[in-house]
Amino acid sequence: MKKTITFVTICLLLFAGIHHGMAQTKEQTISKLRKLLEKYEIKELTPCAVHIIYKSDDDFYTEYRFAPHEAIWEGRDIGVFANWIVVNERFVLGEKEQTELKYIVQMHNNDKPFHDEVAKLLNHLATFCEEPYHIDKDAVTDTDLARYYYDLLGYLKVVKPINDEFEEKLKGYSTSLAQLKQNYDQIAYGVSLNDFTIQEQENYKLTKVIIQQYNARLEEAKVAFFNKTYPSFLPRFQFEAITTMVNNEPSVLERLKTVISQLNN
Structure with missing residues (x-):
């Protein structure tokens, strides 16, 4: 059965996020993130680019790439969530692989405090990125x-x-x-x-x-x-x-x- 929509004005308020202010340097923020992400192989961790890999073994791993400054980050039960689809996820299982654009970096199950801390640090790290970004x-x-x-x-x-x-x-x-x-x-x-x-x-x-x-x-x-x-x-x-x-x-x-x-x- 086909679903259709009558186009009428949908009144929704634009929900704007705000970076959390933190009195710490870029280097301190990166250092704290490295400790939190110790189970990941960290390929890159900068204010403008993050590249991490979670490995079960050499033939089974998930790879995440994203730019922290392109989104506002929020901790939830299963990971950190962006407010825009900015996460490039690459899942590899043996000779098979799948790449998908997402807004979730899945980490632990039922560990919101951990994900809140990661999200807070990512939001602060993003403030040091000098590359412009805008949505159009x-x-x-x-x-x-x-x-x-x-x-x-x-x-x-x-x-x-x-x-x-x-x-x-x-x-x-x-x-x-x-x-x-x-x-x-x-x-x-x-x-x-x-x-x-x-x-x-x-x-x-x-x-x-x-x-x-x-x-x-x-x-x-x-x-x-x-x-x-x-x-x-x-x-x-x-x-x-x-x-x-x-x-x-x-x-x-x-x-x-x-x-x-x-x-x-």
Whole structure:
């Protein structure tokens, strides 16, 4: 059965990360990382490039390459997670090998404190990289867009019951549902309540708490969706960045439509 999406504006806030400040030098940071990664063969460890290998034996190993400054890093139960797909993973088993772009460097099972420390050090190490890096629409590949589509399907399925309940609660007001949402967002961004009609002002006051509860539940659902043990196809930051591009860059929207058409054929 083919799955399709009606393209409407998807209002998602861009989730920006911040590097953690630490009072230590580049050399101290690298030294601490070397101690934490003692089970890995370290080929390269600099502010702009990391290349590590985890070996079970000479014919069975996993190799990771990434640039610390190209992402914000976060520790989770099974490893360190980037907020953008920047990790090149090469898995070798005998004569077979597989290479994949990912956003996870898998390390230990159920050891979040260890991964938190690695992520904190990677974020600090990245601040010493002098190479510029920025994200633009040209950096988004068709594979990224395919992953985005599958995540969007999954996310919309998760939030559908929340949306249905929200729409039911807001039925019966003279101001339309779409206008209620729009007015709430505009006021949140600084538009004066007095700029709206008397009826819209009254409806805003009556529905404000409902919309706040709705936004809180959406945020909880989003956190759960992107933080689950078996992660989404994209990290949350990249998903939201692509959402912004889709909503504001016609060329990216057209590329996404083409990718979806190819996936559904």
